[in-house]
Amino acid sequence: xxxxxxxxxxxxTSVLSSSKIVTLRIARYNPNxxxxxxxxxxxVPVEKWTTVLDVILDVKKHFDHSIAVRxxxxxxxxxxxxxxxxxxxRLACFTKVSELDSDVITVQPMHNFPIIRDLAVxxxxxxxxxxxxxxxxxxxxxxxxxxxxDILQTPEELEEFIQFSNCIKCGLCNSACPTMATxxxxxxxxxLAQAYRYVADSRDNGKNSRLKIIDDSHGIxxxxxxxxxxxxxxxxxxxxxxxxxxxxxxxxxx
Amino acid sequence: MKDxxxxxxxxxxxxxxxxxERIAYWLMRLTGLGLLGYFIAHIYETSxxxxxxxxWDEFLELTQTTEGHLFLTLVIGMCVFxxxxxxxxxxxxxxxxxxxxxxxxxxxxxxxxxxxxxxxIYTAIVLAAIAMMYGMAVMFGE
Ligand code: SF4
Ligand code: FES
Numbered sequence: 001x002x003x004x005x006x007x008x009x010x011x012x013t014s015v016l017s018s019s020k021i022v023t024l025r026i027a028r029y030n031p032n033x034x035x036x037x038x039x040x041x042x043x044v045p046v047e048k049w050t051t052v053l054d055v056i057l058d059v060k061k062h063f064d065h066s067i068a069v070r071x072x073x074x075x076x077x078x079x080x081x082x083x084x085x086x087x088x089x090r091l092a093c094f095t096k097v098s099e100l101d102s103d104v105i106t107v108q109p110m111h112n113f114p115i116i117r118d119l120a121v122x123x124x125x126x127x128x129x130x131x132x133x134x135x136x137x138x139x140x141x142x143x144x145x146x147x148x149x150d151i152l153q154t155p156e157e158l159e160e161f162i163q164f165s166n167c168i169k170c171g172l173c174n175s176a177c178p179t180m181a182t183x184x185x186x187x188x189x190x191x192l193a194q195a196y197r198y199v200a201d202s203r204d205n206g207k208n209s210r211l212k213i214i215d216d217s218h219g220i221x222x223x224x225x226x227x228x229x230x231x232x233x234x235x236x237x238x239x240x241x242x243x244x245x246x247x248x249x250x251x252x253x254x
Numbered sequence: 255m256k257d258x259x260x261x262x263x264x265x266x267x268x269x270x271x272x273x274x275e276r277i278a279y280w281l282m283r284l285t286g287l288g289l290l291g292y293f294i295a296h297i298y299e300t301s302x303x304x305x306x307x308x309x310w311d312e313f314l315e316l317t318q319t320t321e322g323h324l325f326l327t328l329v330i331g332m333c334v335f336x337x338x339x340x341x342x343x344x345x346x347x348x349x350x351x352x353x354x355x356x357x358x359x360x361x362x363x364x365x366x367x368x369x370x371x372x373x374x375i376y377t378a379i380v381l382a383a384i385a386m387m388y389g390m391a392v393m394f395g396e
Binding site: 180249 | 257258259260261262263265266267271272273275276278279282283343346347348349350352353355356357358359360362364365366367371
């Protein structure tokens with residue numbers, strides 16, 4: 001097992017003032033070469049503000065630059081760094097080591113997404129499903145063509161969907177979903193919640209075409225309201241709520 | 255499965271990580287399968303009437319054993335849980351009691367995973383337990 005602190009010349013200030021050492025276990029798997037996943041272990045110093053992404057990047061910098069991990073914004077905005085951290089889907093940049101309450105951090109690629117390598121997964125299916133539900137306002141006219149120039153909305157109308165527009169397409173909900181665990185054709189909580197986002201938008205006139213897409217054997221009816229998607233969503237989107245409200249709308253409840 | 259990296263049945267059934275709602279999901283599936291199994295067994299059992307009174311009585315005796323009583327107790331529990339939790343789920347599916355959209359604040363406690371639904375789940379479990387105890391008292395108290 002390797003230690004980051006062995007590499008004196010690479011030490012940063014935060015490493016020197018470190019108060020705790022944790023073990024990071026990273027799932028290593030290259031589908032083109034490996035038949036099974038192996039775990040590489042590293043001892044890493046952490047502070048109370050250190051995030052899991054910081055720890056992974058520390059290891060990548062000091063021990064093994066070949067570790068594949070996707071990230072960009074480091075502030076829970078781009079949705080790139082989703083992974084399974086100690087058994088639950090989380091954003092690595094938004095998860096502090098201190099909140100995990102464990103000296104061992106195990107990171108694995110998100111479930112229900114094909115693996116590119118190590119922690120990096122393919123997002124194609126998520127984006128395809130997202131695109132499929134027509135994630136845009138559908139109407140005949142356009143704002144410039146209207147006399148008023150604006151398509152106005154009341155604050156109450158805005159409240160109906162604003163929560164769902166917080167989605168950063170990180171895929172954590174799809175990774176936690178028990179239906180996605182067995183059905184790769186399921187449209188998934190991310191896309192269904194986005195379908196509701198547009199259906200609930202008072203400016204949208206495309207409900208019928210959108211609902212036709214999700215009223216499918218692998219569509220909304222496959223959701224059994226386990227709620228795991230909402231429990232892991234890092235942006236408070238609450239996809240389970242959106243899906244049930246959408247189904248209620250389709251069933252004529254609301 | 256490895257290519258897709260799907261979590262599979264094990265992940266679907268693993269009830270430990272996502273709170274009582276995921277346990278309820280898992281129990282709902284399990285009791286659903288159990289009741290389907292019972293339904294098939296029940297059709298088989300009642301078909302024994304075609305063999306006349308003797309055949310019918312012989313088959314019925316199976317349920318008069320300790321194992322038979324335990325099996326029926328389980329069926330009672332499955333039936334009550336599936337019914338009560340099913341009502342909760344059906345209301346949820348209609349968008350009833352799942353909260354109202356708003357502007358969530360950190361730490362983003364999801365409104366759909368609210369106390370009403372949790373109480374519904376615990377009620378289903380407690381009622382199933384009471385029904386099982388009552389069933390046992392009736393069957394074993396004979
Ligand atoms: S709904 Fe939440 S968990 Fe799902 S993709 Fe959007 S932000 Fe991520
Ligand atoms: S790096 Fe952008 S969400 Fe984590």
